[in-house]
Amino acid sequence: MKRYILSRILFAIPTIIGVFILVFFIVRLIPGDPAVTMLGSNATNEQIERYREQHGHDKPIAVQFGIAFKNFLKGDMGQSLSWYRPVREVIFEKLPRTAELAFFGILFGTLAALLLGVTAAVHRGRWPDLLLTAFASLGMSLPTFYIGLWVLVIFAMKLKIIPVISSFGSGVSYWQSLFGPVLTMALGECALITRTTRSSMLEILNEDFIRTARSKGLSEKIVLYKHALGNALIPIVTVVGYSLATAFGGAIVLETVFARNGIGKLLIDGINVRDYPLIQGTTIVIAILMVLINIITDIIYGLVDPRIRVGENK
Amino acid sequence: MSSQEDLILQIQNLKVRFPMKNQSFVHAVNGIDLNLYKGDSLGVVGESGCGKSVTFSGVMRLIESPPAVIEGKIIFNNQDLMKLSPAEMQKIRGKDITMIFQEPMTSLNPVMRIGYQIMETLLVHENISKKAASARALELLELVEIPDAAGRLWSYPHQLSGGLRQRVMIAMALACRPKILLADEPTTALDVTIQAQVLDLLKRLQEETDMSIVMITHDLGVIADVAKRVAVFYAGRIVEKASTREIFKNPLHPYTVGLLNCIPTIETNTPRLQAVEGNIPDAADFPPGCPFHPRCEKATDICHREEPLKTTPSKNHQVACHHI
Amino acid sequence: MKNMLSNKFIAIGGAIIVFMILVAVFAPLLTAYDYGMVDLPNKQQVPNKNHIMGTDLYGRDVWCRIAYGARVSLFVSFAAVAIAIFFGSILGIIAGYLKGVVDFTLSRIIDIMMAFPPLLLSLIIGVSLGTSIRNMCISIGVPLIPMFFRVARGVTLSIGERTYVMAAKSMGSGSIKIMIKHILPNVLPQIFVVLSLGMGGAILAEASLGFLGLGIPQPTPSWGLIVNEGKLFMFSAPWTTGFSGAFIALTVLGFNLLGDGLRDYLDPKLKNLEGQS
Numbered sequence A: 001m002k003r004y005i006l007s008r009i010l011f012a013i014p015t016i017i018g019v020f021i022l023v024f025f026i027v028r029l030i031p032g033d034p035a036v037t038m039l040g041s042n043a044t045n046e047q048i049e050r051y052r053e054q055h056g057h058d059k060p061i062a063v064q065f066g067i068a069f070k071n072f073l074k075g076d077m078g079q080s081l082s083w084y085r086p087v088r089e090v091i092f093e094k095l096p097r098t099a100e101l102a103f104f105g106i107l108f109g110t111l112a113a114l115l116l117g118v119t120a121a122v123h124r125g126r127w128p129d130l131l132l133t134a135f136a137s138l139g140m141s142l143p144t145f146y147i148g149l150w151v152l153v154i155f156a157m158k159l160k161i162i163p164v165i166s167s168f169g170s171g172v173s174y175w176q177s178l179f180g181p182v183l184t185m186a187l188g189e190c191a192l193i194t195r196t197t198r199s200s201m202l203e204i205l206n207e208d209f210i211r212t213a214r215s216k217g218l219s220e221k222i223v224l225y226k227h228a229l230g231n232a233l234i235p236i237v238t239v240v241g242y243s244l245a246t247a248f249g250g251a252i253v254l255e256t257v258f259a260r261n262g263i264g265k266l267l268i269d270g271i272n273v274r275d276y277p278l279i280q281g282t283t284i285v286i287a288i289l290m291v292l293i294n295i296i297t298d299i300i301y302g303l304v305d306p307r308i309r310v311g312e313n314k
Numbered sequence B: 001m002s003s004q005e006d007l008i009l010q011i012q013n014l015k016v017r018f019p020m021k022n023q024s025f026v027h028a029v030n031g032i033d034l035n036l037y038k039g040d041s042l043g044v045v046g047e048s049g050c051g052k053s054v055t056f057s058g059v060m061r062l063i064e065s066p067p068a069v070i071e072g073k074i075i076f077n078n079q080d081l082m083k084l085s086p087a088e089m090q091k092i093r094g095k096d097i098t099m100i101f102q103e104p105m106t107s108l109n110p111v112m113r114i115g116y117q118i119m120e121t122l123l124v125h126e127n128i129s130k131k132a133a134s135a136r137a138l139e140l141l142e143l144v145e146i147p148d149a150a151g152r153l154w155s156y157p158h159q160l161s162g163g164l165r166q167r168v169m170i171a172m173a174l175a176c177r178p179k180i181l182l183a184d185e186p187t188t189a190l191d192v193t194i195q196a197q198v199l200d201l202l203k204r205l206q207e208e209t210d211m212s213i214v215m216i217t218h219d220l221g222v223i224a225d226v227a228k229r230v231a232v233f234y235a236g237r238i239v240e241k242a243s244t245r246e247i248f249k250n251p252l253h254p255y256t257v258g259l260l261n262c263i264p265t266i267e268t269n270t271p272r273l274q275a276v277e278g279n280i281p282d283a284a285d286f287p288p289g290c291p292f293h294p295r296c297e298k299a300t301d302i303c304h305r306e307e308p309l310k311t312t313p314s315k316n317h318q319v320a321c322h323h324i
Numbered sequence C: 001m002k003n004m005l006s007n008k009f010i011a012i013g014g015a016i017i018v019f020m021i022l023v024a025v026f027a028p029l030l031t032a033y034d035y036g037m038v039d040l041p042n043k044q045q046v047p048n049k050n051h052i053m054g055t056d057l058y059g060r061d062v063w064c065r066i067a068y069g070a071r072v073s074l075f076v077s078f079a080a081v082a083i084a085i086f087f088g089s090i091l092g093i094i095a096g097y098l099k100g101v102v103d104f105t106l107s108r109i110i111d112i113m114m115a116f117p118p119l120l121l122s123l124i125i126g127v128s129l130g131t132s133i134r135n136m137c138i139s140i141g142v143p144l145i146p147m148f149f150r151v152a153r154g155v156t157l158s159i160g161e162r163t164y165v166m167a168a169k170s171m172g173s174g175s176i177k178i179m180i181k182h183i184l185p186n187v188l189p190q191i192f193v194v195l196s197l198g199m200g201g202a203i204l205a206e207a208s209l210g211f212l213g214l215g216i217p218q219p220t221p222s223w224g225l226i227v228n229e230g231k232l233f234m235f236s237a238p239w240t241t242g243f244s245g246a247f248i249a250l251t252v253l254g255f256n257l258l259g260d261g262l263r264d265y266l267d268p269k270l271k272n273l274e275g276q277s
Helices: A002-029 A034-039 A045-054 A061-073 A087-122 A127-141 A144-158 A174-205 A208-215 A220-257 A263-272 A276-304 B052-059 B086-092 B114-125 B130-143 B162-174 B192-208 B220-226 B244-249 B254-261 B301-305 C008-025 C062-098 C100-114 C118-129 C133-160 C163-170 C175-211 C223-231 C239-266 C268-276
Strands: B007-019 B025-037 B041-045 B069-076 B097-100 B180-184 B212-217 B229-234 B237-243 B310-314 B317-320
Touching: A002 A061, A002 A276, A002 C100, A002 C118, A034 A045, A034 A276, A087 A127, A087 A174, A087 A220, A087 A263, A087 A276, A127 A174, A127 C239, A144 A174, A144 A220, A144 C175, A144 C223, A144 C239, A174 A220, A208 A220, A220 A263, A220 A276, A220 C118, A220 C175, A263 A276, A263 C118, A276 C118, B007 B052, B025 B052, B025 B069, B025 B212, B025 B237, B041 B052, B041 B220, B052 B069, B052 B097, B052 B180, B052 B212, B097 B162, B114 B130, B114 B162, B130 B162, B162 B192, B180 B192, B192 B212, B192 B220, B212 B220, B220 B244, B229 B244, B229 B254, B237 B244, B237 B254, B244 B254, C008 C062, C008 C239, C062 C100, C062 C133, C062 C175, C062 C223, C062 C239, C100 C133, C118 C133, C118 C175, C133 C175, C163 C175, C175 C223, C175 C239, C223 C239
Parallel strands: B041 B212, B041 B229, B097 B180, B180 B212
Antiparallel strands: B007 B025, B007 B069, B229 B237, B237 B317, B310 B317
């Protein structure tokens, strides 16, 4: 198991370096000049020259990359052009808003999906299964923003139980601010995980050890939720991990829908004002988070499956 | 031996059929009558698809119904198991009647430690503490002769060989000192040497307790080794039923004769390969009359028309054939 | 073919896709308006008999814009998937066939691409290239490359060891010839299944980018753009975004169903499992 974890981490290091390289160059391609963005369009050539010199933009791109990478390793992601503060500071201020959205969205989505997926598998081919399969297919086809907009229409406009702007403070409680985006994310993710749970359960329920569990006189509840789901969880872990990892990407859309101040909205705002260091910083942080979540998923996968955790010793 | 008060399980006219897509049915079991006595060891023999496994899965009520249609009575302890609620059946299953299966490699839950899987049975059926249950689980592993039982109690199934896993299955089946153990081809998937060990173990355990055992197999060698009585299954029916000794000495049904001819004997130097010709009939489309007639050398007109009744040529010997 | 249509998923999914393609092709015949025609006196009308899906902020007919939008959205998605298939399957076959250092390097590059949520990658590529229809195809297509790469590589690895490939090798066939003649025909059916799922993903990506205001620019109506134009009026005039979103969802559903159906159809192992149940 130690070797397994170590290998996952080792494989992630080149990926993270690659992510940095890719983002660095893609962001350099963005049309426009940071100096102009910063100083305004009526800045003199001299001012622009001086700005470039100060920020090392006059140096060859390879040198710029070297400096940026060195700074990145030290945790310095530059100065935000629109926030006039270090990018790192701004990102870490917003990150918790996105993290709690992703966490609760995936948590509730997964819990509901386990229940629905098991129900569908148990009633395979009959109406609860057909209904749930239809729900899952539909849920996977609806764009996140679309679900989000209808959640707003229903809960903010008609029922008036959540704010239109889901940032807490000024009369909006923590849970009220989370309700809309979390519900939307949970609905979307629930669909995919329900499907995985269903197909995984169907496969497991055909296994011999399920017959053994029944023959022991265990109640159907224990057979389903302990013996079958216990095994079905192995593939589910992968899908939940994937969902959590991509949730930070989904947050870009959700935070825009609900006007929630997380890193997703931070990125979009950054793009709109051409705040290059901020775009670069948020993109890298989201990608690194995704890599880290994938490592954790792999580790949990190993923990859930004793065949990986303990290994063979016949 | 078979007095009425020793009778513990009675299967009466059991029928099981499974619906197919085109509205027709697969008739897996077609009217089985079978008695099991205290301390009995009954061999059930037949080709695959003859309904032997389905019959005893039916006894355990492990067949999902619906879709399957199950008729008949299964009397145990003066109650008809078919009429019990799922909750009542759960109390009998794994406690009074237990079952072990053909596939030891896949019959244990891969994500649970074997000790826990044994304890689980005890905790469900007996009012017993976790600590006592784990002590008993260890005893059971020792009883089924697993070497280094204490070291293996908390192993996962994938860490054990097939033979050891089958022993774990047996330990689990014996956990609550069952009255009946149904062993469905318990040695088929094992190596020959391991087969003999597992059979010896089952034989010893059966002799030491008053447990009844049903050995379901396609291998008459296994029957000769462990069973006192034999029921020969064909197309979801019992075609012949007698003591093991009688079956081997004086087989009456042409199908039993055919099966016996499949076993290479020591007396004849040339292995006799005179197997039973042909295939078992399609359970969705049985021939009329005696189901064995398409493969039977002795078949005459009547065999095509009428299903033979059971006759009793001698005490404790029953056969269903027109030509006795 | 008949056999294939007996799969419910393929039949329903296929029907939805055919419907959408017909809408796109016959858009001029299906609508009485010009998609760009501004008619301010009739702005934001609720759906009525003149405008079955209402009008938008500028009084333009929503149904007309959706029908023309189908052209743009379907085209962009298809072009994006084509880009992804081209690069994904070529690189995947090369990686799976040559193995070793080439495979390792390509796989790590794909790992890097997969380290981004697909939408994020589309977003920054789109922003850096600048918004145009061509660039939108690229930015939506690139994040889909790993999907096709993995399928192509997996299939190639599994058949690379088969006897006929070995035989062709031993007879001195060139690598490129073997890849085209023996491996590609095995890879394509699997690619076909993923294609359908990829199309669903591309439609969603186009819509999401459009929603964020970073999609296909004016004036060409794409579904993403229509959604974006209506989103601010979701409370007062929900039909613009409501109908365009529904068309997006229906199309994605069609592609997903088709993909699921094709997978079941082409993978008998999975089909048997479902059939048992």
